[in-house]
Amino acid sequence: xxxxxxxxxxxxxxxxxxxxxxxxxxxxxxxxxxxxxxxxxxxxxxxxxxxxxxxxxxxxxxxxxxxxxxxxxxxxxxxxxx
Amino acid sequence: xxxxxxxxxxxxxxxxxxxxxxxxxxxxxxxxxxxxxxxxxxxxxxxxxxxxxxxxxxxxxxxxxxxxxxxxxxxxxxxxxxxxxxxxxxxxxxxxxxxxxxxxxxxxxxxxxxxxxxxxxxxxxxxxxxxxxxxxxxxxxxxxxxxxxxxxxxxxxxxxxxxxxxxxxxxxxxxxxxxx
Numbered sequence: 344x345x346x347x348x349x350x351x352x353x354x355x356x357x358x359x360x361x362x363x364x365x366x367x368x369x370x371x372x373x374x375x376x377x378x379x380x381x382x383x384x385x386x387x388x389x390x391x392x393x394x395x396x397x398x399x400x401x402x403x404x405x406x407x408x409x410x411x412x413x414x415x416x417x418x419x420x421x422x423x424x425x
Numbered sequence: 426x427x428x429x430x431x432x433x434x435x436x437x438x439x440x441x442x443x444x445x446x447x448x449x450x451x452x453x454x455x456x457x458x459x460x461x462x463x464x465x466x467x468x469x470x471x472x473x474x475x476x477x478x479x480x481x482x483x484x485x486x487x488x489x490x491x492x493x494x495x496x497x498x499x500x501x502x503x504x505x506x507x508x509x510x511x512x513x514x515x516x517x518x519x520x521x522x523x524x525x526x527x528x529x530x531x532x533x534x535x536x537x538x539x540x541x542x543x544x545x546x547x548x549x550x551x552x553x554x555x556x557x558x559x560x561x562x563x564x565x566x567x568x569x570x571x572x573x574x575x576x577x578x579x580x581x582x583x584x585x586x587x588x589x590x591x592x593x594x595x596x597x598x599x600x601x602x603x604x605x
Contacts, residue, residue, distance in 0.1 A: 355489060366500055
């Protein structure tokens, strides 16, 4: 269960990173040299995004999958044994 | 990078008025606060026991959700920031950022500007001082930018420079281009 969540999270993170890179590339490519706000936003965004990504990873690590595993036993969805 | 001619001077960069931020910012604040409030309330209100039971999952999903909202805010701001009119002494560079991967750039030579119209639509626009500027060119094309702060100044500037005779404008296709 943990591995599945981790894989999904990493895919999500990769998509977010790709879109963020595209947005930041646009800021770099299509601004004039004296447009300072663009240069200010980039480190702020990167710091916040890294913080949230680390927070998500920390929370993922702290999910007690074993506890939930007992109450969500997948075997309950199997047909009854004869 | 936007390129300017060697002798070209940027007179004004027009971006939309801060009023365009109000509605999206309310949306972003609600989007950020509502799930956190639900998570906190679940610890107190017994009816929300289901949420409390899965609190570790919700905290993880909320952190992922924060990443998505942060990106949505960045995308909105990038669209706002790159959607601008750059008025120079030789031309108007009208940049329209429709989406992250969809933008259009129009260059209007100052001598082609025929009419400049401003519309201040309503009470709020009058008090906050924003309006719509429409530039009509000699080829009868119309270019419009909405929510322009200080639109009277922009109109005066465009009209002044569109009426100024120029001798040193590099019209040749091979004219030297420089950055900045």
